[in-house]
Amino acid sequence: MRIIFTILFCAGFIGNSACSQQHIDFNVRFSELYATYDFMMKISDNYPDNELKTIFEQSAYNTASNREGLRHFEQLPIDYAYAFPQFPKTMKTGLMSRDILERNLVLSDSVPAFLNRSIGILPANDLMIFAQLLQQFIPVYRSLILLPYKDKFALQQQSLQAYADKGILADFLTLGLAFYNTKWDPAVPFEICVQPAMEADHLGARAFLNIAVCEPPVGLKDHKSFFSVAMHEIYHIVYDNQSLEVKQNIKGWFAATNSPNRQYALLLLNEVLATALGNAYVMDSLNGTIKEDDWYANKYITAMAKEIYPVLKTYIRDKQPIDEAFIRKYVAIYDRQFPNWTKELDHLMTYRYVITDDQQDLNYINKTYRYYSYKRSGVPFSIAEADRVRQEPVTKVFIISRNHKEILAALRQQYTVLQKHAFNYKKEFIHVSILEDQTRLMIINRHASSTATLMNNWFPGKVLP
Template identity: 40%
Template sequence: MKQKFFALFFLLSFWAFGQKVNFNIKYSEQLAVFVFIQNLSEHYPENVFKTAFSQSKYNTQKYKDLIVKFERLPIDYSYSFDEYPYGSKIPMQSRDILKKNLIETNNLNDFKLRSIGILPNVSLQSITEVISAFTPIYNELIYIPNKGQFEPQLKEISRYSKEKNMEYYFQRGLQFYDSNWDVSIPFEIAMYPLPNSTGFTAQAFYNNFISAVQTNLKDYKSFFSVMLHETYHIINDEQSLAVKKSIAKDFKDNPSKYSNYAYQLMNEALATALGNGYVYESLSGKTDSNDWYYSKYVDLMAKKIYPTVKEYIAQKKPIDKNFIDTYIKIYEENFPGWINELDHIMTYRYILSENRKDFNMIGQMYPMRSSEESETQISMLSLEKMKKTPLTKIIIISQNNNEKLNLVKSQFKELKQWNFTPDKEFQYKVLLDDKSQLLIINQHQSALQSFFTNFK
């Protein structure tokens, strides 16, 4: 309760003294080169950077070896904030911190000094060596040919941001999410050119937004609505522990069987309603008639909750229990079949399978994923860990079937009356008391895909 009062006091002070968050828009060469090298990996799909490099004089074994070296560097580490409700706080990602440091430093030596301790020194040294080697290549192939368009465009985007007062929408998000922000911390927006493209990329983390922008971009309304969409994820992430616990409790206490999957969908649905709905309409004077999001579940839910979101923003009200109950009711009344649609519930998944290939296969069948955990052991311990999460639970049994099926049955009270034939292949689905779906697959010979096709 004290934390909520402090957040409210901070917000009132924020408005009273007229302070606002500074939006700094710039080009970051170091970040651009880092992303350029990532896109040259053979594991990345075809893209404009890979095409430019493959057709250049630099497509030699020397630089191919550096690309492989960069790709194999162990730079992805993370840790979770376990005191927060499950899934409500984004884990720390070392790759994002490295990108943040690339944006906020002026040279690679400063980057190394800023990043010491995040990675072993040998890995940090290797990153800077590869970036240094590819910087002139990036400039020759990408930046210099597009400089004449990109640099005026960057100035125009900065002008538009100031003219339309983008900081205002940031503040509206703080108020709506009942979140807070230290105004001494600027929001750093780093852009780099994306030639021969019809779209732009968007990612936000910590106090950063990064975007590859097509050099002929003119629709700044769409650009800033997407930018604010991503920024609202950060504002949501920065809610206090007390606020996050209160929201999680309101969802858990709601009696609707739909409340869990409504909760899983909320982060993306609200960011879409705010960014692609409220911000876009404010900038253009009308709502966007196109899809707001590429997932139908997010798109449709965002549009249904949008009138309520607009009402709360107009009244300067933060998310509260009434908003959450309204949100769940909208989900339940408009989309009751969604909790049985695999394309929806598989977006939030916990997989147990002793066949590691199953994880890749599920990823191919259901590429959309907001939360995912997986383990290769089906044991008392792994089942206990799975039960503590609100995710869709998938258990694939392909060996020692009778033993493993009995173990699974013993761990879920909802399976007390369940009967099965271990020698016969089957799939089984049940809604658990925590309002998540449990999917059990008993596999012998059939391909994994066939079981998912047969789920009702």
């Protein structure tokens, strides 16, 4: 199923001085290949319980062969990465092989077409296994999810098409490009991949490259909410594609505030702007009001988006791009309204790099702090990787469960702030430092206790002292 609609906008907002009729295609589609891949991830053992997993486990497809296929799928090495080192850290999303594979799934109509697009992204044998597993589970997804709900889903897509034909996305994209000061080549379409979600209260979405994946419930009737979520994801893409100059300016404007909270405020910016624009401004424009549940389901993002929203509306009204004055107001709001956020682990762990020798430590962190905007990890513990982490302006967590003396000594050499502390490597402790980039460094030195026990004892209520 594929639905395509076109929007027109003033080319002046993408770097030309004259307003001419150029267009960007928004391709609204359902991809059975991507939906099957997503289905496989969500019914695998390592994924939290959900409705899809329940449907699969209670079906005739819950066979030894399919369970073995899922285990093989989980273990398949498909994650390779490269960064854009010229950009400020965390402000430009590094490209993952998984992103390219997922994009190819969205754009391909068959497994052979996907293979043809994806050759060379993975080693040939791994790509072949990936394709074989995908082929194995297509009839499972088709039988359990797609066919039983095809009528509702078709009706939903028809309604979405009718809503899209009103043409309002043109205005929302234009104002986003103007505010973010982002250029976009009209030859590159935005791909909105829609797939049904089984949970009635679920309206999930994610963005990567030029793809926005949106998961409305099969019976969704509120298409305004759907498009606000879609625009939220598109604004993430617009933010990510700001030029190097714009990114460097934003980084410099945050640094110039000299706020002790400036780095975590910067890390929060992407989601705050996407929420204020996509969830609030879009819904306000469509409904004339913003309901409480129109905002983001995260207290930090919602609170900051609500506070900056009046400032943002002024910039949109005046067609003014993001500038130093906007950033200064944004940081001032963070400092004045939310000075204790940098003591709350739910906030600090949203942007984290965890290194440990024990996979169970990582499982605990991921389970306890499920929401994240930036998440990296290293298992087993590597001194070389611990040194590389210094360049990442995010929360750094080192969990030491062996070679305590040697690792602590190495960390003290790598991080100047630790050299004034005399650690007793024989004792269990948690130490937190504030680094020069204003991020937190956490050392968890454990022997007999689990990481969970130490964290609960040291930080009751998940708050730093």
